[in-house]
Amino acid sequence: MTTPTATPAPLPVDADTLAAVAEGRHHDPHAVLGAHPHPDGAAVTYRALRPFASAVTVVRDGDGERIELVHERDGVFVGAGPLPRRAGVPAGDYRLEVTYPGEAGEDVVEVHDDAYRHLPTLGELDLHLIGEGRHERLWEVLGARVRRDGSGGLVGTSFAVWAPNARAVRVVGDFNGWTGRTHAMRSLGSSGVWELLVPGVEHGARYKYEVLGADGAWQQNADPLARWTEVPPATASRVLESDYAFTDEEWMERRRTTDPHERPLSIYEVHLGSWRPGLSYVELAEQLVEYVTWQGFTHVEFLPVAEHPFGGSWGYQVTGYYAPTSRFGTPDEFKHLVDALHAAGIGVLVDWVPAHFPKDAWALGRFDGTPLYEHADPQRGEHPDWGTYVFDFGRTEVRNFLVANALYWIGEFHVDGLRVDAVASMLYRDYSREDGQWTPNVHGGNHDLEAISFLKEVNSTVYRVHPGVLMIAEESTAFSGVSAPVDAGGLGFGKKWNMGWMHDTLAYLSEDPVNRRWHHDQWTFSMVYAYSENYVLPLSHDEVVHGKGSLLGKISGDHRQKLATLRAYYAYMWAHPGKQLLFMGGEYGQPTEWSEERGLDWAASWDDAHRGVQLTVRELNALYRAKPALWSADHSPEGFAWVDGGDADGNTLVFLRRPADGQGGAPLLNITNLSGAMRHGLRVGVPTAGEWTVVLDTDSTDFHGDGRREQAGQPEVLRAETGQWQGQPAYLTVDVPALSTLWLEPHAG
Structure with a gap:
């Protein structure tokens, strides 16, 4: 006769601990719930938390043993049983058979896995x-x-x-x-x-x-x-389980092995929600890709796509740093959009916002009841302009959160670079603060040393992990070395927005042509510092919102003069050293201020005069890609030479662009006349005698201009004569229409 084995007593737990577990406020519930072998090695205690159950049974997978649990307190059930009889069968390999009272008096039995039997998923x-x-x-x-x-x-x-x-x-x-x-x-x-x-x-x-x-x-x-x-x-x-498989292997391999800083870079800046309102990521992958391909930009730059609660922030107040906004679809559908752009040969940049984050109570702010992601000192942890929190850049885990986030967008979504927003606000402790509202650093200065260190870290890490991408700073002060390498004492960005160029040139264009002679330095000053950083020339969204009007509206003159000036300005911009960025709508001269609620005024692009601007930008992009003189030596003084930068009375600028050594291609001559009159018989110095071809005339009827050179029967091929002029060994004579830009290059034929 076999003597029955006594049921072992469960391991005890004190009342306070059991109450904390039952209420879901214990810091280590796994120490109580789940399977716990006894010290004698002969039995195991099982505890489960099932608040609404009437009965709970442990069913072991390995040996089929059933262990009935009894209610201990407040939804906690407990029982004990022998260790599995078969060797190699873990006591923690079990399921819970849970009985709940049914509405009609019949019990409902469900079988569940138990969360508290699993090992930690972090090593x-x-x-x-x-x-x-x-x-x-x-x-x-x-x-x-x-x-x-x-x-x-x-x-x-x-x-x-x-x-x-x-x-x-x-x-x-x-x-x-x-x-x-x-x-x-x-x-x-x-x-x-x-x-x-x-x-x-x-x-x-x-x-x-x-x-x-x-x-x-x-x-x-x-x-x-x-x-x-x-x-x-x-x-x-x-919860996301991504199953998207990218098809851009060729693009990614080329990215890894190509230096983007010495390649063409003309950027179309896009707010996804208002480019054509109502489109999803999938629809944008068709319509936006087709449009940007036709327009000829090398890259798109998206205003922040990270999740944000208020659409009117355009994404610049982020609550979900690792989540593409769900407004337009799923994360995999955003990957599809990037993939489609790459398939069309278009790079993707995304605005990134590590400077600050909103105070929404359900997001990052005071996350664990204390200042965690934000700096604890209000003078450093709150931004007075935007009513937001500022990250604690000196805390290692916060830096890790942000550095990994930069790597995440580039690695997981294959984006080709990040434009870092509001860098200036990060660099200075006294940014937008009055005396008494900020504390000097350890050296007594106003630089935010922790933020500077963070920026160096994120740039160094991104370029190490993902060679071939771009890190671009929106930085509006004269802080030194923004785009200098970290090992040379710089912040390590690849590019910096040239905000000074943008403000100066737009101010110049706002003047009537008869007054521009007094503001000539606003047009030429950018070349004084053009090589102090690796610049992007931006005409961004910031210039067409909040009462600033449209680009077209900033320009002096009647409507036709404004459009002519805009065409000439864009050609000058594409020829100026630096890369180009144009906010959506600017490519056809949107007449009204941008509104994220209304979207773009696409009807304006159907008007011939506005379509002329659109066609001009398309031609600029095509010529830009084709002519190394316009991009290969952007960051070297050897790529630029003034021919005549001092003609203030004539409102005219003349300069040469030269390709970098080894790139091939011819030099390109830019002549921009922003006066109200045609410059007849303008003598211009050039580096070689012989024939020079007009490759671009923004006044051409092809761009719905007045076609004044065409009407006068002036040839597209001009002859340069030998003779010193404006520091050049030869010169040519050319008529330049009012409010226009001409590009010429040595005749190849």
Whole structure:
């Protein structure tokens, strides 16, 4: 006769700990819930939290053992049983058979995996790198990641979040009725990371973190590393399992092996929501790609596409740094848009906003009940202009969050570079602050040393991990070395926006031609400092909003004169040293100020005169790509020479562009006449005698100009005579229409 084995008693847990677990506020629920072998090695205790269950049974996968649990308190069930009889069968390999009372008096039995039987999904190396601020693929360990078994079957989704000062963190979502007590996360020691794998949760699930802050208050927060979100104004994060396969291998290989700083770069700046309102990422992949291809730009630059709650911020107040906005589709559909642009030979730049973030209580602000992502000192942690928080650039985990974010957009979405917004606000402790509102740095100066160090780190890291991409600074001050290498003492950007050129030239154009002689230096001053940085010449969205009017509206003259001046200005801009950026609508001379609510005034582009501007930009892009003189020596003084930069009375500029050594191609002569009269018989010095061909005339009837040279029967091929003039060994004589630009080059025939 066999003596029955006595049922072992469960391991005890003190009442306070059990209450904290039952209420979902324990910092280490896995220490209580799940399977726990006894010290004697003969038995195992199982605890499960199922608040609304009437019965819970553990069913072990390996040996089929069934262990009935009894209700202990407040939804916690407990029981103990022998260790598995078969060697190699883990005690933690089990399922929960849960019985719930049914509405009609019949019990409902469900079988669930148990979140608290799973090991942590972050390893020691991950936690070490997070602690040091050096985890360059942070999005692969924090946030929400769908987990599958060896055969591809769904296990669930692991959630991980950094909240070092929280007392407790739990996951809430549509998979648990937004009731967090059943999915409390465990704290992974001093790392400040909280983690939990929730079985059965898959792609598309909505979730948030419910954080018991250091201040004692519960707060539901979106995931700082969410890779997908609800469509605003909804604020939940969503679980993403991407299955997109890029087809741009050839583009990516060329990017890795090509220096983008010495290639053509003409950028079309786009606000996705108002380019043609209502289009999705997929529709933009057709219509935007077709348009930019026809227009001839080498790159698009998107205003920030990271998720943001207020559409009127245009994306510059980010709440979801790792999530493309859901307004236009899914993250995979955004990848499709990038892929389609690459297939058309068009690079993709994205505006990136590491300077500040909004104070929305459900996002990054006071995330664990303390200043976490923002600097704790209000003089450094709050931005007076924008009513936002400023990142704590001296905190390693915050720097890691931002550096990894830059790598994420470039690596995961194949974008070809980032234009970093509001760099000037990061560089100075006294930016937009009066005396008494800022504290000097350790050296007594006004530079923000931590932010400067961060910018050097992010640029160095991006260029090391992703060679061939572009990091571009929007920086409006005279800070030295923005685009100089870090090892030479610079910030390490590849390019910097030339805001001074933009403001000076637009101010010049606002003057009546008869008055421009008194403002000639505004037109020429940019060449005094043209090689102090690697510049992009921007005519950006900032110049056509907030009462500033349109580019066309800034120019003096009647409507036809404005359009003629704009064509001439663009040709001068494309010939000026530096790369070009033009905000959408500018390519056809949008007559009204841009509004993200209305979208672009495409009807204006159907008018012949406006279409002439559009055709001019198209021709400029085609000539620009084809002529190395216009781009190959942008950042070298050898690529530019004044022929006549001092003709203030004639409102005329004449200069040469030369290709870099080894590039081939001919020099190009730019003549821009922004006076109100035709310059008849203008003598211009050139480097060689012989025939010179007019390759561009912005007054041509091809661009719906007046065609004054055509009407006068003037030839497209002119002969330059030998003779010193304007420092050149030869000269030619040319008629230059009012408000026009001519490009000429030595005749190749």
